[in-house]
Amino acid sequence: MSTDMQTPVQGRPIAESRGDRIRRVLSSRFASIFALVIAVLWTIPTAGLFISSLRPEDDIRASGWWTVFTDPSFTLDTYNYVLYSDSQGGGLIRNLVNTIVITIPGVLVPVAFAAMAAYALSWIDFKGRNLLYIAIFALQVVPLQMALIPLLSFFSQGLHIGDLAIMPAWNLSGVNTIVQVWIAHSIFGLPLAIFLLHNFMRELPSDVMEAARIDGASHSQIFRKVVLPLVTPAIASIAIFQFLWVWNDFLVGRTFGGGEATRPLTAVLGDMAGTWGFGWTRLPAAAFIAIIVPLVVFLLLQRYFVRGLLAGSVKG
Amino acid sequence: MNISALADRFGLLVIGLVAFLAILLALYGLAELASRRDRSRAVATVFLAPAVIFLLVGLVYPAVRTLVMSLFSGDGTEFVGIDNYKWAFTNPDALQTIANTAAWIVIVPLLSTGIGLVYAVLIDGRRGERTYKALVFLPMGISFVGASIIWKFIYQYKASGEQIGLANQVRTWFGLDPINWLNVSVLNNLLLMVVLIWIEVGFATVVLSAALKGVPTEIIEAARIDGASPSQIFWRVTVPSIRSAIIVVAVTVFIATLKLFDIVRAMTGGHHGTDVLAHNMWDQAFRLGNDGRGATMAVLLFALVVPVVIYQVRNMRRQELEGR
Amino acid sequence: MSKRRIFCLAAAASAIALAAAACGAPDDEGEDRGAVPDDATDCANYEQYGDLEGETVSILGSIRDTEADEMVEAWSYFESCTGATIDYEGSGEFESDMKVRVDGGNAPDIALFPQPGLMANFAADLKPASDEVSKLATEGWTEDWLNYGTIDGTLYAAPNSSNAKSFIWYSPSFFSDNGYEVPTTWDELIELSDTIAADGVMPWCVGFESGGATGWPGTDWIEDIVLREGTDLYDQWVNHEIPFNDPQIVAAIDKAGTILTNEEYIYNGTDTISSTAFQEAAYPILDGGCAMHRQASFYGAMWPADTNVAEDGDVFAFRFPESNEGDNTMLVGGEFVAAFDDSESTEMVRQFLASELYHNARLQTGPWSTARQGVDPANATTPINQFATEILTDPAVTVRFDGSDLMPGEVGASSFWTGMVQWVDGDKTSQQMADDIEASWP
Structure with missing residues (x-):
């Protein structure tokens, strides 16, 4: 666009040519429309789910959710059923x-x-530090599916080398198996959390650390009094990430839990439709119950999420 | 839900949290002891021990086991060398899976980042920016299982009668015949990708929008004074200044795409030519009883991330040189 | 989005939850829902199982929702009379959940396997049937059935539910109004189809669509036909003693094609088969759109709520006709009760689940059918389940299990399904389809 290069140098072009003006107005109008289209497109699917969740089940089966605008009919029965029914398909x-x-x-x-x-x-010098960090980073890609069986047998059979029991079997049952779910989630969340926090911590000004050390502070004191307060935004963002992941998890809860009694929300979603998939009309209400909490938390804490994530990893 | 069931669960929660606090305090005490004697190694050990033990048990051992299993037969009894890898690169279904995955990891990060970037630029400074952002950000909080249910109401198909899937209803409005979207090969792959893109664009938008705010206004102002057009400013000023944020977004989406399994599982089950590595790995290992082939697919998954790891390592080296 | 707006969103969501809560727990009602019969509520009938106070037995199965409720109800008196607790978990990912748990050393005490082939994969971890369970199984089921619970000569499992798959649904009133007779041979079936087509009604409704499992209803068609060519041929085919592309099998597929790929026969045309949902495929029978639909007895539960499913009602089923004179065969499905634990309590639950008492009770807690000898089919809650139970408990009927559930997963739950879709879409000939499936056999 060589013509633009010839426009006057003083601030905004004083005498904008007509072509330029049209182009600018057009592009701004185009921008508005484009932004609006994306926003609407992105919202329609969720809106459809929400509307469906409030419709009678027979209607869901018979017609599309958009027909409520011409033929409104709403009920809370499905919510009532999926939340409080004693049936396997609810509760x-x-x-x-x-x-x-x-x-x-x-x-x-x-x-x-x-x-x-x-x-x-990031702040304690020891041999092999970088290697260890890279190894942990690389662990992010281990598909957790492949870790299910070995980790489960670790819990159910303990750890043995030959006949020597390094750790006995846990033998948990019922509600107590939730402990296994905690540990499994902790393991699978660690690599990403360490990666992001490490990025963030390295960026801390080294003179602050130096000063603390000269004042005679030990590592554990520096960690607690200097580092933790400074990395709070990053911790918040990782906590949100992990919260979403755990709340939305589908495999870990059903694998490490003790059956029906400990199943989390997301894990039962897929099973709610019944043996032959005939109860799928309950899914919108069930799915909406499952997504509303993370959505609200996420929207409320959005700012912290971004701040932490960005500050930690932008440089480079 | 009766009171005793509630008490059981919350009781466990309280006990668990107290126990965890006790462990943290104990670790902290140990670290303090080691710090007093100024033993960096010992302090590092205390700080790293919980994470490293967890990772060894829960990820390193399974990864090694997977690598070994990929060299064994389906039931894990017979050593077959590289037969499983030969299968992966000759069997038409396996090849299709690999090809699909390749398409996923190119298209999804590219489109997610691209749309997110354009959208972030367009809404930057616009009235109602926060609402715009929140609307697109929403899907990010939805589970894959939830997303699959949501999108069923878009792709749902009925051969005749009233449509309940939006996409087919729109076709019907235009007088076209409904299509069974998820059974039409090649197209169905793209439609599954759309679901993931729908989720990831919000992530890209929010991160990139924050990065945009960090671009000093003087630079843009200067460019404008120099007479640069909006598109020139975008390509020559904006994009380079948030380059690193773009890379972070692309890499994060890349890894998420590679690991994607739930959407395919819930929407097509990998049939009709829509299988991807992470799902096929699951199918082979857990449904078809081919542990060896499942493990092989997992190893291919690792292999695809190696370039990203190398990039990250080089990045770190560079920072190391610049930083201290 | 501003904080206030988010707050409103959260408030709206909580309001919905609260409003729902205010309505109180919903009642589960359904007209076919029965109750536990009196003799099964009497603790005297449970004395033989002894005192199992404090014991818990976990069961994993693929049965979910209402069906699971009815099953749990049928054993609820076992629990209250013996003091044992049965923890039932219904999973939509049964195959993979089983694999992960068994390999991870955390198998359930009892699993209800819908596929004998899958059960055989776990033979090393299964506990064989005790003498007592074997005795109950032998008095309760015909040899055909027990063969499917037997691995390498050892009996491991007795069946739980059974359903009759060789069923053709039709409208009794439509048949009688037009003077059509229920066909008893394949030739009569084709003749009838021609007559109906000539009268201006499409004889067949067919739908293979079932989400990720699209194509499975087609495999049942082929199985039904192969079975009627001869049970020996069927067994050889399923056990891969003859290749999948054996000429006799290709001929059977062609035979299925005389209906499934016949433009004159298929409602809405053959090109809609692979994309018509199986759950609703037969609905046009109700308004005279088509005359017949081949689907198992469980389809009785899928008709719209106000449909009268009875021999003198809106719809009912007749048996898939035989090809050879004098044959009396039935393709079946069902679950097998296998155990991974040999404790006293698990053993007692196994014995109970194999007993006449349980099968009779389950028959009355909701729509269900069984092959357990000694139950009274009249106890079934719906006419179609009574019909199915009559056939299934008739020792004269030769029974074969759904072949795709016996074949390896790569075939029975994958290439056979896709093959059916490609074949019915006209993308592959019978020979090509059979060749491709044979090539995928592991």
Whole structure:
């Protein structure tokens, strides 16, 4: 666009040519439309789910959700059923409780351990530090599906070398198997958490650390009093990431839990439709119950999420 | 849900949290002891021990086991050398799976990042920017299982009668025949990708939009004074200044795409030519009883991420040189 | 989105939850829902199982939702009378859940296998049937059935539910109004189809679409036809003693093609078969759009809620006709009760699940059918299940299990399905389809 290069140098072009103006207005109008289209397109699917969840089940089967605009008909029956029914195809309230009980430690444990590890990897000098960090980074790609069987047999059979039991079998049952779910989630969340926190911690100004050390602070004191307060945004963002992951998990909960009694919300979603898939009309309500909590949390904490993620990894 | 069931679960939660706190305090005490004697190695050990033990048990051992299993037969009893790899690169279904995965890892990160970037630029500074952002960001909080249910209401197909899937309803409005979207090969792959893109664009938008705010306005102003057009500013100023954020987004989406399994599982089950590595790995190992082939698919998955790891390592080296 | 708006969103969501809560727990009602019969509520009938107070037995199966509720109800008196707890878990990912748990050393005490082939994969971890369970199984089921619970000569499992698959659904009133007779041979079936077509109605409704499992209803067609060419041929085919592309099998596929690929026969045309959902495929029978639909007895539960499923009602089923004079065969499906644990409580649950008491009770808690000798088919809650149970408990009927559930997963749950789709779409000939499936046999 060589013509543009010839326009006057003083601030905004004073005498904008007509062509340029049209182009500018057009592009701004185009921009508005494009942004609006994307926003609408992105919202329609979720809106469709929400509307479907409020429709009578027979209607869901018979017509599309958009027909409510011409022929409105709403009910809370499906919500009532999926939340409180005693049937196998409902009673999500118990799964909601399971999900909450699973999620809290499933977020706290890996974030705490990752913070400690990330500190050691970024501010304590020891041999093989970089190698260890790279190894942990690479672990991000191990598909967790392949870890299910070995980890499960670790819990159910313990760890033996020959006849020597290094760790006995856990023999947990019922509700207590949730402990296994906590540990599994912690393990699978660690590599990403360590990676992000490490990125963030390395960026801390070294003179602050130096000063603290000269003042005689030990590593554990520096970690607690200097580093932790400074990396709070990063920790918040990783906690949100991990929260989403644990809440939305489908495999870990059903594998390491003790059956029906401990299943989290997302894991039962797929099973709700019944043996022959005939109860799929309940899925919108069930799915909406499952997604509303992470959505609200996510939207509320969006700012922290971005701040932490960005500050940690932008440089490079 | 009765009271005792609630008490059981929350009781366990409280016990678990107390135990965890005790462990943290114990570790902290140990680290303090080691710090006093100024033993960096010992301190590092205490700080790293929990994470490293977890990772060894839960990820390193399984990864090694997978590598070994990929050299064995389906039931894991017979050593077959590289037969499984030969299968992966000669069997038409396996090749199709690999080809699909290749398409996924190119298209999804590219489109997610691209749309996210354009959208972020377009809404930057616009009135209602936060609402715009939130609307697109929403899907990011939805599970893959939830997303699959949502999109069934888009792709749903009925041979005749009233449509309940939006996409076919739109076709019907235009007088076209409905299509059974998810059974039409090649197209169905793209439609599954759309679901993931729908989820990831929000992530890209939010991260890139924040990065945009970090671009000093003076630079853009200067470019404008120099008479650069909006598109020139975009390509020559904006994109280079947030290059690293773009890379972070692309890499994150890349890894998520590679590991994607749930959408395919829930929507097509990998049939009709829509299988991808992560799903086929699951299918082979857990449904078809071919542990060896499943493990092979997992190893191919690792292999695809190696370039990203190498990139990251080089990046770190460079930072190391620049930083200290 | 502003904080306030998010707050509103959250408030709206909680409001929905609260409103739903205010309605209280919903009642589960359904007209076919029965109750546990009196003799099964009497604790005297459970004395033989002893005192199992405090014991828990876990069961994993693929049965979910209402069906699971009815099953749990049928054993609820076993629990209250013996003091044992049965933890049932219904999984939509049964195959993979089983694999992960068994290999991870965390197998359920009992699993309800819908596929004998899958069960055989776990033979090393299974506990064989005890003498007592074997005795119950032998008095309760015909040899045909027990063969499918037997691995390498050892009996491992007795069946739970059974369903009759060789069923053709039709409208009794449509048949009688037009003077059509229910056909008893293949030739009569084709003759009838021609007559109906000549009268201006499409004789057949067919739908193979079933999400990720699209194509499976087609495999049942082929199985039904091969079975009627001869049970020996069927067994050889399923056990891969003859190749999948054996000329006799290709001929059977061609035979299925005389209906499935016949433009004169198929409602909406053959090109809609692979994309018509099997759950709703037969609905046009109700308004005279087509005359017949081949689907198992469980289809009785899939008709719209106000359909009268009875011999004198809107729809009913007749048996898939025989090809050879004097044959009396039935293709079946069902679950097998296999155990991974040999504790006293698990053993007692196995014995109970193989007993007449349980099968009779289950028959009355909801729509269900069984092959257990000694039950009274009249106890079934619906006419179609009564019909199915009558056939299934008739020792004179030769029974063969659904072949695709016996073949290896690569075939029975994969290439056979896709092959059927490609064949019915006209993309492959019978020979090509059979060749491709044979090539995929591991």
